Amino acid sequence: MVDEAALLVTLDLAGIFVFAISGGLVAVRKNLDVFGVIVLAGATGLGGGFLRDVLIGATPPAALLDVRYLMVPVVAGVATFVFHPTLGRMERVVNVFDAAGLGLFCVTGALKALEYGLPPAPAALMGMVTGIGGGILRDLLAGRVPVVFSSELYATPALAGGAWAVFAQQQGLPVGLVTLPGVALCFGWRVLAIFRNWKAPIPRGPASV
Amino acid sequence: MVDEAALLVTLDLAGIFVFAISGGLVAVRKNLDVFGVIVLAGATGLGGGFLRDVLIGATPPAALLDVRYLMVPVVAGVATFVFHPTLGRMERVVNVFDAAGLGLFCVTGALKALEYGLPPAPAALMGMVTGIGGGILRDLLAGRVPVVFSSELYATPALAGGAWAVFAQQQGLPVGLVTLPGVALCFGWRVLAIFRNWKAPIPRGPASV
Amino acid sequence: MVDEAALLVTLDLAGIFVFAISGGLVAVRKNLDVFGVIVLAGATGLGGGFLRDVLIGATPPAALLDVRYLMVPVVAGVATFVFHPTLGRMERVVNVFDAAGLGLFCVTGALKALEYGLPPAPAALMGMVTGIGGGILRDLLAGRVPVVFSSELYATPALAGGAWAVFAQQQGLPVGLVTLPGVALCFGWRVLAIFRNWKAPIPRGPASV
Numbered sequence: 001m002v003d004e005a006a007l008l009v010t011l012d013l014a015g016i017f018v019f020a021i022s023g024g025l026v027a028v029r030k031n032l033d034v035f036g037v038i039v040l041a042g043a044t045g046l047g048g049g050f051l052r053d054v055l056i057g058a059t060p061p062a063a064l065l066d067v068r069y070l071m072v073p074v075v076a077g078v079a080t081f082v083f084h085p086t087l088g089r090m091e092r093v094v095n096v097f098d099a100a101g102l103g104l105f106c107v108t109g110a111l112k113a114l115e116y117g118l119p120p121a122p123a124a125l126m127g128m129v130t131g132i133g134g135g136i137l138r139d140l141l142a143g144r145v146p147v148v149f150s151s152e153l154y155a156t157p158a159l160a161g162g163a164w165a166v167f168a169q170q171q172g173l174p175v176g177l178v179t180l181p182g183v184a185l186c187f188g189w190r191v192l193a194i195f196r197n198w199k200a201p202i203p204r205g206p207a208s209v
Numbered sequence: 210m211v212d213e214a215a216l217l218v219t220l221d222l223a224g225i226f227v228f229a230i231s232g233g234l235v236a237v238r239k240n241l242d243v244f245g246v247i248v249l250a251g252a253t254g255l256g257g258g259f260l261r262d263v264l265i266g267a268t269p270p271a272a273l274l275d276v277r278y279l280m281v282p283v284v285a286g287v288a289t290f291v292f293h294p295t296l297g298r299m300e301r302v303v304n305v306f307d308a309a310g311l312g313l314f315c316v317t318g319a320l321k322a323l324e325y326g327l328p329p330a331p332a333a334l335m336g337m338v339t340g341i342g343g344g345i346l347r348d349l350l351a352g353r354v355p356v357v358f359s360s361e362l363y364a365t366p367a368l369a370g371g372a373w374a375v376f377a378q379q380q381g382l383p384v385g386l387v388t389l390p391g392v393a394l395c396f397g398w399r400v401l402a403i404f405r406n407w408k409a410p411i412p413r414g415p416a417s418v
Numbered sequence: 419m420v421d422e423a424a425l426l427v428t429l430d431l432a433g434i435f436v437f438a439i440s441g442g443l444v445a446v447r448k449n450l451d452v453f454g455v456i457v458l459a460g461a462t463g464l465g466g467g468f469l470r471d472v473l474i475g476a477t478p479p480a481a482l483l484d485v486r487y488l489m490v491p492v493v494a495g496v497a498t499f500v501f502h503p504t505l506g507r508m509e510r511v512v513n514v515f516d517a518a519g520l521g522l523f524c525v526t527g528a529l530k531a532l533e534y535g536l537p538p539a540p541a542a543l544m545g546m547v548t549g550i551g552g553g554i555l556r557d558l559l560a561g562r563v564p565v566v567f568s569s570e571l572y573a574t575p576a577l578a579g580g581a582w583a584v585f586a587q588q589q590g591l592p593v594g595l596v597t598l599p600g601v602a603l604c605f606g607w608r609v610l611a612i613f614r615n616w617k618a619p620i621p622r623g624p625a626s627v
Contacts, residue, residue: 027567028621030563030567031620031621032567032620032621033617033618033619033620034618034619034620034621035571035573035574035618036566036567036573036618037621039566039567039573040567050473054263054268054472054473055259055263055268055269055270055273056268056269056273057268057269059268059472059473059474059475059477060473060474060475060534060535060536060540061473063540064473064474064536064540064543064544065536065537065540067537067539067540070539070540070543081621084621116269117269117274118269118273118274119274119276121276121279122269122272122273122274122276122279125273125279126273136350140349140350140558141554141558141563141564141567142563142567143562143563144352145239145350145351145352146350148245148248149236149239149241149245149248149249149350149351153244155244155245155248156244199242200242200243200244200245201242201243202240202241202242202243203237203240203243203246203290203293263472263477264468264472264477264478264479264482265477265478265482266477266478268477325478326478327478327482327483328483328485330485330488331478331481331482331483331485331488334482334488335482345559349558349559353561354448354559354560354561355559357454357457358445358448358450358454358457358458358559358560362453364453364454364457365453408451409451409452409453409454410451410452411449411450411451411452412446412449412452412455412499412502
């Protein structure tokens with residue numbers, strides 16, 4: 001049990017770190033100052049989990065009770081501020097890390113929602129919200145339309161990963177089979193979408209206004 | 210009692226449906242893909258109620274405990290994706306439905322806030338927040354200034370409808386007299402504002418910077 | 419004890435008033451109607467406290483249980499609507515009042531977070547969130563990138579003021595020494611940043627994409 005909890009916290013912190021870097025890079029490109037970079041890194045890394053925790057009634061969010069959750073985005077923000085020329089050249093690598101963060105968050109988010117008594121379908125949805133919430137907040141704060149809404153597959157892999165975790169947990173599978181295939185499903189789908197440039201269908205015909 | 214509850218749920222679901230269609234239409238006009246249309250439909254339909262529930266401490270929101278609340282915006286989103294050329298030509302009809310959704314939400318939102326112990330004035334305000342919250346979220350996510358802030362009467366009818374519901378409930382009137390005149394007041398005012406192009410006063414003189 | 423509580427409420431209401439005026443001025447410059455001005459004044463004045471209360475689990479927020487908290491932004495909004503030419507010419511004065519609001523909110527926000535059981539570092543952070551949340555919400559609703567992210571020192575003084583309040587409270591200092599130096603630290607730093615045009619460091623080199 002302790003092992004499971006420690007595993008989930010470690011996965012969570014890793015997801016926060018990679019999301020925070022993606023937020024820091026957006027801030028650097030907007031020419032924000034060092035504090036703006038840290039705040040945007042923090043909002044991106046923690047936003048999805050905060051949104052989930054507020055919606056499921058798990059307040060204060062774990063991230064406000066455990067200082068490690070606050071230190072991780074600060075470190076990521078400062079690292080991005082200092083090393084951004086290198087990080088910026090590694091856009092593809094950052095996108096792969098971002099896909100890994102998405103995979104981690106959709107699974108941990110869905111499991112936490114189940115724990116707080118949500119039924120299966122809303123719990124899977126909360127997994128998706130945990131995964132995409134930070135990026136949506138990052139884009140709103142940076143003054144751009146959230147990229148999750150542009151025609152690139154992002155939300156759907158997160159929903160699929162969360163759905164797997166919920167299904168497997170409901171079947172009583174061991175924690176490894178609950179988490180790993182869910183993370184792999186979301187991560188693999190997302191990485192393939194990035195590299196093969198997959199798109200979801202867009203509306204047919206003119207938008208009629 | 211069961212009848213009242215069933216009535217409120219039905220009204221709520223109807224309001225979510227029409228709001229979700231308005232969100233879906235905005236998404237189609239932004240050329241989002243099918244998942245973006247569903248997500249924006251869901252955010253528009255459920256956003257106001259989520260905001261109210263989070264503020265009054267009613268978490269998890271009812272919509273996360275009852276799968277019907279999630280199915281309605283999915284159906285509305287898919288319907289908008291498929292039938293948008295027809296729906297887009299019926300802009301006026303959609304606006305009238307949107308006014309109906311506003312009327313329903315301001316009343317159900319105010320009553321729920323009362324039930325959670327809010328005093329009369331804040332409860333009426335929560336009715337307004339329930340009514341306008343989804344549209345504000347829709348516009349933020351779509352990258353435009355919320356239309357509720359442009360000079361078209363939108364928030365005020367919602368506040369008036371919520372205020373009626375609170376007042377009537379405090380007087381112990383039967384449920385029909387609590388809900389119907391409130392919905393009619395908000396709906397009628399809003400529809401007249403649309404068709405007569407009513408505006409609220411704007412600031413006099415230059416904005417001075 | 420009663421005195422302390424009354425003092426904190428008075429400081430809170432004063433902070434809400436000045437923030438609401440800054441929100442009202444942004445609304446006037448966007449040419450919003452009278453209701454838009456009041457709504458934006460209210461969102462700016464109350465947004466930071468709402469965000470803090472939702473995150474720390476203090477729902478419903480105090481502002482929804484005490485009608486004075488709702489009256490203050492309405493009065494500020496109407497005053498801004500009527501007197502905006504005068505207020506707009508006093509931009510510097512308004513900025514100084516805004517700095518005062520920031521100083522008040524970062525201290526009261528941090529103390530409330532402590533009271534709800536948050537550890538020191540997250541409590542100081544909640545002070546900052548209380549101070550900057552309303553302005554961020556104002557800018558999002560008005561369709562501009564939050565000014566707190568532009569390279570002007572805003573969030574850091576708020577974090578410093580909150581950190582002082584937390585530290586002093588933990589040391590058991592009397593309420594005057596908990597609040598006044600914290601408010602003065604944030605207010606003084608912010609005012610100096612305005613008048614001396616201080617900037618925080620921005621990223622070196624090109625943004626690399």
